[in-house]
Amino acid sequence: MADLRTEAKFDLSIPELKKMAKQLRRHVITMIATAGSGHPGGSLSAADIVTALYFKVMRHDPQNTQWPDRDRFILSKGHAAPILYAALAECGYFPVEELSTLRKLGSRLQGHTDRTLTPGVEMSAGSLGQGLSFGIGIALAARLDKRDYHVYVLLGDGECEEGQIWEAAMSAPHFRIDNLTAIVDNNGIQLDGRCCDIMGLESLADKWRAFNWHVIEIDGHDMSQILQALEEAGKTKVRPTVIIAHTVKGKGVSFMENNVDFHGKAPSAQEAEIALKELA
């Protein structure tokens, strides 16, 4: 793999990244089962992408959360907070033990992300469709301040039904932003069912192309494809890149995969036990 970010403190190999992604998935299951509520499906589908960013690609420092030159990860699909918390904890932003406080009264780990509470969380989210615009603001600030950080925004495919996504999609190429990469966790399922039945999105790639984005399509669970796409995005000039990552909702747990029910339902204690065995 060519040099992505020489300054990166986190520089795992592909086998190590795969191992870490599995570890993060285990955290997701345990956290949500302990909390008794949450959204496992969209955390599991995004696990490999989030792992690649935090443990290989992004320039960030858990000891210096306000470092002005840090790369930013914006979780626009805020209901996938557990996968972000798992990554932040494993990076050392806060103790791994704290993950068990998810969604509890007094916890720093809110049901949806809260940038005022959780070290390493860049955006308060939960109402869908806003993260790409927020990321544009951060990307424009880099230009004004002559900084070279990169902004990564993780979107859901269902989230792309929100009108604001297309306002942002129209404006980022207009602003000639190239330090911004959107990643669509294209798992094909939203709360009420399959995206294609709820509100047709296809052809998603053509839509982004029509809005003048550089479009890359990958298997969002193939670590080498993820890394290659992120590298290509980093090198793309003048316009932003969107990576449409084809993923499986609930990836890694047999009974959660492609199962609409696990968009927003916690596993029971028994289900969690089975899930953790599968992720061992």
Added chain:
Amino acid sequence: MTAYADLSTREAYGKVLVELGKEHKDIVVLDADLSRSTMTKYFAEKFPERFIQCGLQEQNMMSIAAGLAATGKIPFASTFAVFAACRCFDQVRVCIAQPKLNVKIVATHGGITVGEDGASHHAIEDLALYCSLPGFNVVVPADAIETVEAVKAAVAIEAPFYIRLGRPKFPAVYADGYRFQLGKAVTLREGKDATVIACGIMVSKALEAANNLASQGIDCRVVNMPTLKPLDEGAIIEAATQTGAIVVAEEHLLHGGLGSRVAQVVAREKPVPMSFIGINDIYAKSGKPDELLQKYGLTAEAIEQAVKSVLPRK
């Protein structure tokens, strides 16, 4: 030095942004295809690299402003008050209010004095909406001088602001040298029989009403309350205690704005007879600003009558 006193509030805003932009390199201005009306065009001409034209994308604009604020910038996002309040309320709530980001929303064309454009462009719910957001500072300046002062205060205080300006020129209430303090009301005229508490364009009308009442032997206090949030509760309690009757006047719906907020304090701390001048649960129609103020009862005469109506209830 710009002479502000004779300008409309939006013109004063546009001019003072340029002054502030010279001093504060972190100020970034965003607009949604209305810069020639909100007067952010002056900033755009002077500092094009720090002006972000968002087109007709108010939702995108508010979230972009939030992202800029997250990096330490001081973004000013401007559009008409109807759009700033109603078109992107969720973006303001989740991206700005909840994370308490340092975004300054300065909306022009507040109230019904927008005039001929009609109901879609009359912002009469904006103060209720912005006052409902925890942590937001909400300011309605009475004239151009107070506008300049309020905008300067917004730069100095790291917190989200909603500043509501008007389309027409407001009669001058203040002279150069006035200093605005966030959360502080200003007694413009002393009085012992009743108090009129007003904001925005209604402040000059309250003064006019008090003058008329004085000639009829009624000694009316006039309090300018530019900050709707945080509210100057002390000034309200003092008015209730010392004058025993309160009339609130605003260019907004009767519910959810200054009147509701003052009434809550009066009811809790010092119940006295009250009356309210505002728009009574109705959407106004097209017309000239003064015609509309007349038609919907936002006049000095209406304030005068309201004061007379509360006095016998004392």
